[in-house]
Amino acid sequence: MMHAPSHTTHTDTGPSDSQVDLYGPTASILELRSVSCAYEPTRPAIQNISFSIREGEILCLLGPSGCGKTTILRAIAGFEPVRSGQIFLSDRLVSSASRTVPTEERRVGMVFQEYALFPHLRVADNIAFGLHQLSRAERTSRVQDMLQLTGLEGLERRYPHELSGGQQQRVALSRALVQNPVLLLLDEPFSNLDPDMASRMRQDLHALLRRTKTTTILVTHDHDEAFAMADRIAVLNRGEIEQLDSPELIYHLPATRFVADFVGQADFITGQIQQGVVQTELGAFPNTIDGVEEAHVVVMIRPDDIHLIPNKSAEPRIVARQFRGSENLYTVQLPSGQVVHSSESSTSVYHEGTAVELRVSATHTVLFSAEQPPRP
Amino acid sequence: MIAIHRLSVSTLQLAVLATAALILLPLGYVTTLALSADPAVWQRLWATRVPELLLNTVSLAGAVALLTLSLGVSTAWMVTRFEFPGRRFWEIALVLPLAMPTYVLAYVYNYLLGFGGPMEQLWQLVAGPQARIFSPQSFWGVTLVMALDTFPFVYLLTRSALLSFNVSFEEVARTCGASPLRTMFRVTLPLLRPSIVAGVALVVLYVVSDFGAVSLLRYQTLTYAVFQQMTGRSDNQAASILSILLVVLALLFLLAERWFRRKSRFYQTTGRYRAPQRIQRGWLHTGLLTACLASVVGLAFGIPTSLLVMWSFSQEALAILDARFFGFVWNSALLSSLAATAAVLVGLPLAYLASRKPTWLNLGCLQAAYAGYVLPGPVAALAVLVLFLNIMPFFYGTVLVLIVAYVLHFLPAGLQSLEPSIQQITPNVEEVARTLGLGVRETWRRVTLPLIRNGVIVAWVLIFLQTMKELPATLLLRPVGFDTLAIRVWLEASEEYYQLAAPSALLIVLVGLPALFLLLSRDWRAA
Numbered sequence: 001m002m003h004a005p006s007h008t009t010h011t012d013t014g015p016s017d018s019q020v021d022l023y024g025p026t027a028s029i030l031e032l033r034s035v036s037c038a039y040e041p042t043r044p045a046i047q048n049i050s051f052s053i054r055e056g057e058i059l060c061l062l063g064p065s066g067c068g069k070t071t072i073l074r075a076i077a078g079f080e081p082v083r084s085g086q087i088f089l090s091d092r093l094v095s096s097a098s099r100t101v102p103t104e105e106r107r108v109g110m111v112f113q114e115y116a117l118f119p120h121l122r123v124a125d126n127i128a129f130g131l132h133q134l135s136r137a138e139r140t141s142r143v144q145d146m147l148q149l150t151g152l153e154g155l156e157r158r159y160p161h162e163l164s165g166g167q168q169q170r171v172a173l174s175r176a177l178v179q180n181p182v183l184l185l186l187d188e189p190f191s192n193l194d195p196d197m198a199s200r201m202r203q204d205l206h207a208l209l210r211r212t213k214t215t216t217i218l219v220t221h222d223h224d225e226a227f228a229m230a231d232r233i234a235v236l237n238r239g240e241i242e243q244l245d246s247p248e249l250i251y252h253l254p255a256t257r258f259v260a261d262f263v264g265q266a267d268f269i270t271g272q273i274q275q276g277v278v279q280t281e282l283g284a285f286p287n288t289i290d291g292v293e294e295a296h297v298v299v300m301i302r303p304d305d306i307h308l309i310p311n312k313s314a315e316p317r318i319v320a321r322q323f324r325g326s327e328n329l330y331t332v333q334l335p336s337g338q339v340v341h342s343s344e345s346s347t348s349v350y351h352e353g354t355a356v357e358l359r360v361s362a363t364h365t366v367l368f369s370a371e372q373p374p375r376p
Numbered sequence: 377m378i379a380i381h382r383l384s385v386s387t388l389q390l391a392v393l394a395t396a397a398l399i400l401l402p403l404g405y406v407t408t409l410a411l412s413a414d415p416a417v418w419q420r421l422w423a424t425r426v427p428e429l430l431l432n433t434v435s436l437a438g439a440v441a442l443l444t445l446s447l448g449v450s451t452a453w454m455v456t457r458f459e460f461p462g463r464r465f466w467e468i469a470l471v472l473p474l475a476m477p478t479y480v481l482a483y484v485y486n487y488l489l490g491f492g493g494p495m496e497q498l499w500q501l502v503a504g505p506q507a508r509i510f511s512p513q514s515f516w517g518v519t520l521v522m523a524l525d526t527f528p529f530v531y532l533l534t535r536s537a538l539l540s541f542n543v544s545f546e547e548v549a550r551t552c553g554a555s556p557l558r559t560m561f562r563v564t565l566p567l568l569r570p571s572i573v574a575g576v577a578l579v580v581l582y583v584v585s586d587f588g589a590v591s592l593l594r595y596q597t598l599t600y601a602v603f604q605q606m607t608g609r610s611d612n613q614a615a616s617i618l619s620i621l622l623v624v625l626a627l628l629f630l631l632a633e634r635w636f637r638r639k640s641r642f643y644q645t646t647g648r649y650r651a652p653q654r655i656q657r658g659w660l661h662t663g664l665l666t667a668c669l670a671s672v673v674g675l676a677f678g679i680p681t682s683l684l685v686m687w688s689f690s691q692e693a694l695a696i697l698d699a700r701f702f703g704f705v706w707n708s709a710l711l712s713s714l715a716a717t718a719a720v721l722v723g724l725p726l727a728y729l730a731s732r733k734p735t736w737l738n739l740g741c742l743q744a745a746y747a748g749y750v751l752p753g754p755v756a757a758l759a760v761l762v763l764f765l766n767i768m769p770f771f772y773g774t775v776l777v778l779i780v781a782y783v784l785h786f787l788p789a790g791l792q793s794l795e796p797s798i799q800q801i802t803p804n805v806e807e808v809a810r811t812l813g814l815g816v817r818e819t820w821r822r823v824t825l826p827l828i829r830n831g832v833i834v835a836w837v838l839i840f841l842q843t844m845k846e847l848p849a850t851l852l853l854r855p856v857g858f859d860t861l862a863i864r865v866w867l868e869a870s871e872e873y874y875q876l877a878a879p880s881a882l883l884i885v886l887v888g889l890p891a892l893f894l895l896l897s898r899d900w901r902a903a
Contacts, residue, residue, distance in 0.1 A: 110547070112547070176552075
């Protein structure tokens with residue numbers, strides 16, 4: 001029944017404090033103005049994408065596969081021509097319908113999903129690949145610095161196939177960072193690592209990007225990854241940005257049902273506005289969207305906002321329990337047949353069929369008008 | 377001893393051992409013959425022929441390798457990286473030269489580049505009436521003919537490597553600030569190197585073991601010399617010494633290629649990849665690309681084939697299209713079907729056992745069967761000839777000797793399509809048939825054979841068509857007066873009766889086309 005809402009209040013708006021700066025063209029490293037990319041059967045299209053990114057910021061493009069997030073990344077890198085709109089890098093127009101500055105003149109670093117380490121070059125030569133205009137001595141010292149920074153000392157004579165997945169990723173990162181790019185692009189950088197390794201690399205990478213103050217765009221389909229890494233997250237669906245906010249706002253105040261569903265488990269319960277409050281099967285909730293009386297709405301509730309109390313006279317029944325180590329996720333069926341989920345501590349074990357009373361912490365519920373069609 | 381130990385296992389095992397013996401025995405005889413020769417013979421050969429022959433062979437292989445390298449890689453690049461009208465046509469047309477046996481191309485070029493020939497007349501229009509071009513019967517003539525005939529090997533392998541190339545490597549190079557040209561030379565070409573080298577290795581093996589072109593263009597190589605020793609001097613011992621040298625040379629090339637491939641094994645890219653997109657080209661570039669590709673395909677296939685068609689419909693040629701000509705066709709077809717059937721029957725147990733019971737013995741037998749790979753036609757003929765002369769002289773001069781030589785020579789080609797088709801079926805489907813009550817034979821007939829049928833058919837057709845155009849072994853071992861199409865082409869072309877050779881040559885080229893499409897349909901999808 002008790003809840004600890006302190007860290008989830010809506011006043012926690014770190015990055016949004018400087019909203020005004022963000023959209024001034026001079027303050028941003030990168031700016032996209034209503035960018036659309038040509039539709040090709042093989043690539044997801046993107047429509048009307050606008051955002052900008054400040055120096056040192058880590059922005060995450062989050063969405064399911066096929067939502068166009070990688071297309072945006074490739075448009076920024078200059079691999080994908082834009083059909084309309086403009087892309088500015090350091091205040092210089094680099095992409096428009098009529099003009100595409102070649103990738104090699106953009107000074108962006110990129111880490112590909114499969115790293116794309118040159119298999120015929122040693123680690124040191126891979127990292128030094130983009131430094132051919134420097135003297136040999138300077139090149140060596142830059143590579144050494146980078147090896148030290150990424151913890152790859154001693155591996156410079158190895159070939160890529162002699163490295164572990166995590167080491168390969170760090171080489172790819174070093175190769176991108178060694179040229180001091182104005183912007184670093186990461187395309188699903190953790191998807192080729194096993195989960196343990198991925199979470200460790202995530203922490204290391206985050207610390208490294210902060211230390212080097214690297215402006216970064218990260219593409220991922222994993223919301224945990226986005227939450228852990230990003231200052232701001234842009235959630236994409238079908239080639240459009242559904243919401244661009246801090247991770248906390250994305251999770252607790254999703255702008256659409258799609259966002260709510262994509263960034264974590266959520267149940268949607270129908271309700272109706274009566275006398276200024278939303279009446280549902282689980283009780284009354286405040287009418288936060290100024291819905292008119294009698295209007296049908298949908299309430300989003302996350303499993304950690306629903307608490308179970310065994311009560312023999314209660315009608316809801318536990319129909320399933322999924323043990324997840326740190327928590328128990330219960331599936332509960334309401335008398336109407338509606339199913340909701342509840343996250344309980346790892347040690348509170350109730351059997352299937354147990355009658356339970358549900359307590360909902362109303363502070364984190366989000367309302368959508370019922371007319372909004374659910375997005376797949 | 378091993379054979380006795382395994383005797384109870386199966387008759388299949390015996391068949392496999394017999395096959396391996398059939399292949400290794402002739403080789404053993406040739407080697408013994410060469411090693412048992414009087415040192416004086418070795419010395420004489422070494423002092424007179426060998427240095428020149430080695431130099432000729434190696435320099436020809438080198439020059440052809442360089443020429444095919446540039447032709448093959450550039451044409452592969454054009455059809456994989458650019459999009460222009462006609463691209464699909466050229467993609468296939470570039471393979472056509474493989475349907476043309478070297479002796480056919482050589483004889484056409486003997487005419488084209490010959491004294492007073494069309495090329496010379498053309499050149500004299502430009503450079504004056506006294507101007508000469510290089511003779512077809514020279515180093516450069518042979519190099520040109522061999523390169524035009526074999527560059528599709530490099531083209532095919534480079535093309536499929538380019539198609540499966542992970543474009544991320546190029547993109548990441550661009551994000552590192554590399555220009556497109558630098559990306560090509562520092563990233564793309566180095567990564568394609570294993571495929572290009574494999575293609576060039578095929579070309580080199582082909583050149584070293586070629587007999588048709590060098591004999592018609594009178595260019596002395598080791599292979600040609602083996603043939604001359606056997607026919608001109610009837611000196612089988614000298615021939616076997618040269619054969620051993622030739623096999624060692626071929627093995628050296630093969631080992632060099634293996635070594636190189638092993639070194640670059642890790643070049644293979646893993647995981648997800650995206651194929652590069654073709655760059656759309658305007659009419660100017662289309663014109664240039666089409667001109668390049670048309671001249672290559674024209675020189676290697678278009679012009680020679682049109683000449684053959686023209687000659688075939690000349691008065692002289694039409695006059696020889698009589699019962700005798702169809703006798704040659706029949707001889708060719710008969711020999712080829714016998715050889716193909718024998719090779720498939722011999723190859724099936726080998727491939728089956730090596731895949732199902734990969735003991736060192738079975739794998740060894742399979743490897744022995746691949747020995748034919750490094751045996752040029754005259755050497756295979758010599759080996760079989762020596763064997764029969766020694767243990768079964770009464771068969772000498774019969775078709776049987778020829779068939780054995782063909783099997784020895786073409787078994788590797790057949791195995792290359794039998795082996796994968798057997799490896800593709802999991803033993804589980806045979807085992808499940810056994811659990812359903814079928815016996816070993818029934819299982820073979822109702823499960824295994826239907827599943828590998830396509831592989832068997834492909835193997836049979838490939839061997840059939842290879843035998844159809846085989847020249848040196850047929851020349852050396854055929855029964856007296858038993859001529860085939862290939863023999864007719866060579867005999868008439870040697871006498872420079874261009875028109876008379878044309879119908880047979882044209883028929884060989886036309887029959888060779890289906891083989892190409894078989895090979896392609898196998899490789900095309902994989903790429």
